[in-house]
Amino acid sequence: MANQLIETRKEPRSAVPANVEWASRLLAKADVQVDGTRPWDLRIRHPQTFTRILREGSLGLGESYMDGWWDCNQIDGFMARVLGARLDEEVVQPGILWATLKARLFNLQAGARAWQVGHQHYDIDNELYRSMLDPYLAYSCGYWLTATTLDEAQRDKLELICRKLGLRPGMRVLDIGCGFGSLMRHAAEHHGVSCVGLTISAQQAALGKTLCAALPIRFELMDYRDFNRDGHERFDRIASVGMFEHVGPRNYEAYFDLVRRSLSEQGLFLLHTIGRGNASTGVDPWIEKYIFPNAVLPSMAQIIDACERDFVVEDWHNFGADYDRTLLAWHQRFEAAWPRLQRKHDERFRRMWRYYLLSCAGSFRARVNQLWQVVMSPLGVQGGYRSAR
DSSP states (O other): OGGGSOOOOOOOGGGSOTHHHHHHHHHHTTTOOBTOSSTTSBEEOSTTHHHHHHHHTHHHHHHHHHTTSEEOSOHHHHHHHHHHTTGGGGSOOHHHHHHHHHHHHSOTTSGGGGGHHIIIIITSOHHHHHHHSOTTOOOSOOOOSSOOSHHHHHHHHHHHHHHHHTOOTTOEEEEETOTTSHHHHHHHHHHOOEEEEEESOHHHHHHHHHHTTTSSEEEEESOGGGTTTTOOOOEEEEEEESOGGGTOGGGHHHHHHHHHHHEEEEEEEEEEEEEESSOOSSOOHHHHHHTOTTOOOOBHHHHHHHHTTTOEEEEEEEOTHHHHHHHHHHHHHHHHHHHHHTTTSOHHHHHHHHHHHHHHHHHHHTTSEEEEEEEEESSOOTTOOOOOO
């Protein structure tokens, strides 16, 4: 509700705490001003804003925005500058320290916890996703090589995956983390394949079944670790788009075991995932709490360590800069749909979702986060693999 947010007004300069000088000096390194006039400058609405951020790090930054303690016309521009200048490394992050400890002590993606992100994020509201996404409901990075619209970028991404996998009529495809079935739907309609999709979101599975009812597509609502345990079911091709971020390092071996036991000897596997330049045990604390619980962004080294025993890496493609543009397109559609969505969601949710989309766009613009498509084969493609671009 709007009344959950604080009154939007500037505090008189005398009410601003002393640490505003520290914050101003720090933000100046990223060319950000406090109460400045440029789109990426911060406008402070509450005198304790910087105290909260200093105490709580990125969690305090995101929650204080949700509570209306500060505003910014261009959150993506602000975040790109802050992360590009590595200011996050100059502020103590108690949330990150706690996330690291938890990940080292526990398997955060085991048992019922594996379903938590489905309930909290993917099951949130199909109307929201239908308003924000393209007609195929692809909820992952688009491919903007020649595209000029979100619909084109997502169509081109789906087709790029199909071409990298070399799909041919009659093939069987497994989609690990299939979402609403966007890839399966495109592959079945345009390449004549049959598909099986795994998801932990009941709402995604229900809507996906409706959208794909006339196609040779089967949705399975299950944890990937429970699928094809005996290895009797084999597929010509396997893809996993935007799901590996929910697997976690303690489960990488189990994940690639599933791929290996389900893929034919001459098959291909495509992994599409967000990644980081260094190994981590969690994501940003605010993202972990409000958007993707128990998520972990893998590093290149972690992926290689987990897959090199059973796979040959045939191709590694990074187009992470395209996620910036994708997220901005989602945000534009979300804001345009808000008059309808506000019947179900309050103003604090709007600010949460806005912060999510735009702060993530800034992280990709700063090249802190990457988007990788990795093609693998069990035995190596005879004569060599030539990737589409």
